[in-house]
Amino acid sequence: MNNEPFSPVDLSTLTLCKTPAEAVKALKKIYANQLELIRARFEIYADGKSMKDAPDNGVYPLLAVSVPARQVRQTSILSMGRIAGDTLHMTTITQPELFEDYLTSQLAYVEGRFNVEIYVGLSDVPIPLTFALEAATASLSGNQKDGLHYFFHLPNLAATNDEIVNGKAILRRSGPLPLSLFTAERVDYSLHRIRHYTATNPEYFQPYILFTNYQRYVDEFIETGIEAVKNGDAEALVEPGGRITRADGCPSCDEIKKMPQMPAYHLVRKDGRGVTLVNIGVGPSNAKNITDHLAVLRPNAWLMIGHCGALRRSQRLGDYVLAHAYLRDDQVLDDVLPPSIPLPTIAEVQLALTKAVLDETGLKPSELKKHLRTGTVVTTDDRNWELDFEYIAARLNQARAIAIDMESATVAANGYRFRVPYGTLLCASDRPLHGEIKLPGMADAFYQERVGQHLKIGLRTVEYLAEESKAGTLHSRKLRSFDEPLFR
Numbered sequence: 001m002n003n004e005p006f007s008p009v010d011l012s013t014l015t016l017c018k019t020p021a022e023a024v025k026a027l028k029k030i031y032a033n034q035l036e037l038i039r040a041r042f043e044i045y046a047d048g049k050s051m052k053d054a055p056d057n058g059v060y061p062l063l064a065v066s067v068p069a070r071q072v073r074q075t076s077i078l079s080m081g082r083i084a085g086d087t088l089h090m091t092t093i094t095q096p097e098l099f100e101d102y103l104t105s106q107l108a109y110v111e112g113r114f115n116v117e118i119y120v121g122l123s124d125v126p127i128p129l130t131f132a133l134e135a136a137t138a139s140l141s142g143n144q145k146d147g148l149h150y151f152f153h154l155p156n157l158a159a160t161n162d163e164i165v166n167g168k169a170i171l172r173r174s175g176p177l178p179l180s181l182f183t184a185e186r187v188d189y190s191l192h193r194i195r196h197y198t199a200t201n202p203e204y205f206q207p208y209i210l211f212t213n214y215q216r217y218v219d220e221f222i223e224t225g226i227e228a229v230k231n232g233d234a235e236a237l238v239e240p241g242g243r244i245t246r247a248d249g250c251p252s253c254d255e256i257k258k259m260p261q262m263p264a265y266h267l268v269r270k271d272g273r274g275v276t277l278v279n280i281g282v283g284p285s286n287a288k289n290i291t292d293h294l295a296v297l298r299p300n301a302w303l304m305i306g307h308c309g310a311l312r313r314s315q316r317l318g319d320y321v322l323a324h325a326y327l328r329d330d331q332v333l334d335d336v337l338p339p340s341i342p343l344p345t346i347a348e349v350q351l352a353l354t355k356a357v358l359d360e361t362g363l364k365p366s367e368l369k370k371h372l373r374t375g376t377v378v379t380t381d382d383r384n385w386e387l388d389f390e391y392i393a394a395r396l397n398q399a400r401a402i403a404i405d406m407e408s409a410t411v412a413a414n415g416y417r418f419r420v421p422y423g424t425l426l427c428a429s430d431r432p433l434h435g436e437i438k439l440p441g442m443a444d445a446f447y448q449e450r451v452g453q454h455l456k457i458g459l460r461t462v463e464y465l466a467e468e469s470k471a472g473t474l475h476s477r478k479l480r481s482f483d484e485p486l487f488r
Contacts, residue, residue, distance in 0.1 A: 015120050209302040298420075
C-alpha cells in the first residue's frame with residue numbers, strides 16, 4: 001500500500017503557468033468543469049436513465065510547484081526555510097473561487113522566495129458527490145440513495161486526515177512533497193462542517209477570529225458591529241442564517257429561529273481588519289471541534305476572550321489574565337499533540353493584547369500589573385473540578401497557575417498544531433478557591449461592567465495584529481516544523 005500523501009505525476013501532463021494569477025484562473029476553470037461533469041452525471045442518475053453513457057466522475061484540480069535546487073536563492077526570510085535539492089510540491093485544490101486571494105498570495109510568496117515553476121492540471125482524486133452537490137441527493141428515492149455508491153464517489157475518510165498537519169509526512173520522502181497543510185477533500189469536509197456548526201457560509205469568515213464562551217459577548221459584538229456599519233467603519237455585519245445588516249441599518253432577513261451549536265458573527269471589512277466572533281460555548285470538545293474546521297480557512301490569528309476562575313488571592317473579580325503558558329488538562333488533543341509538547345507564546349500577539357488592555361482601560365503602565373496578571377492558565381475538561389479539590393490542588397500549585405477555564409489551552413494547542421497565531425486574554429469572573437463562587441446576582445453585575453470593555457480590547461488587538469500582518473511579521477517561524485509545506 002502506498003502511504004505517500006500524493007502519487008508521482010508527470011509534469012508534461014500538466015499546464016505550466018507564467019504567474020500565480022494565471023494559475024489560480026486555470027484552477028477555477030478546471031474546478032468548474034469538473035463540477036459540471038458531476039452535475040450532468042447526477043442528473044442522468046436522478047432521472048433513472050442508464051449510466052452507460054454518463055460522463056465520468058469529476059476530480060479535484062492539482063496544483064504543483066517545482067523548485068530546481070540550482071536556482072534556489074540562499075537567503076532565509078520569515079517562516080520560509082531552505083530547500084537543498086530539486087523538489088516537487090503538490091496539493092489538490094477545492095473551491096478556488098473561495099480561496100482565490102489565499103492561493104494567489106501564497107504562490108506569490110513562494111515565487112518571491114524561490115525561482116519556481118507553477119503547474120496546474122487534473123489530479124487522480126475524485127470529488128465526492130456529497131461535497132459537490134450536497135443538497136441534490138435529498139430529492140432521491142430510498143433505492144436511489146442506496147445505489148449512489150455504485151456510480152459516484154463518496155467521502156473517503158481513510159484519506160481525509162491530518163497527517164500533514166501532525167507532522168507524519170516528514171517520514172515519507174519518496175514521492176512529491178505536500179504543498180499545503182490540507183488536501184482538497186480535507187478542506188471540503190471542514191467547509192461543510194463550518195456551515196453546519198455556525199450557520200454561516202465560509203466566505204463570510206474574516207481573517208481574525210475571536211472565540212468566546214458567553215452569549216453576552218455576542219450581544220455586545222452585534223451592537224458594536226451595527227454601529228461600525230452605520231459609521232462606515234465596516235461593510236456589513238453578518239449573523240447566522242445569512243442575516244446581513246449594511247449601512248442602511250436594515251437586516252436582510254429575520255433572525256434565525258434555531259441557533260446552531262456554535263453561532264458565528266462577522267464584521268466584514270475590506271482592509272484586512274475584518275473580525276469574526278464565534279460563541280463556542282463551554283468545554284474543550286467544542287473548542288477542538290470548531291478550530292479543527294476553521295483552520296482550513298487559514299485565518300491570520302485567533303484569540304480566546306472568555307471568562308475564567310481566578311486562582312490567586314491577590315486577583316480581583318474583573319481583573320484580566322494574559323496566558324503566557326498553558327497546563328493542558330483538557331485531554332482532547334493528547335493523541336495528536338501530546339501534553340509534553342510546549343506551546344510557545346507568540347510575541348506579536350502578546351504585545352498586541354497588552355497594548356490593547358492599556359488603551360481600553362486607560363491604565364498607566366505602572367498600574368498594569370494590578371489589573372493584568374500573566375502566567376499559566378489551566379484548561380480542564382471537568383466543569384465541577386472544585387469538587388475534587390484535593391486531587392487538583394497540588395497540580396495547580398506546581399504549575400503556578402493563575403486561572404482556570406475549559407477552552408483556552410485547547411484553542412491555543414490547535415493554533416500551534418495548525419500554524420495559526422494564537423493568544424488568550426481572560427477575565428476573572430469568580431475566585432472559587434477563595435469563597436467567591438459565581439452566583440447569578442454577582443455574575444450579572446460583573447458581566448454588565450466588564451463584557452463591553454473586554455470585547456473592545458479584543459477588537460483593538462485585531463487592529464494591532466492587522467498592522468503586523470500588513471508588515472509581514474505576524475506569522476511566526478516558531479509555528480513552522482521540519483520539511484514544512486511551502487504554503488503557510
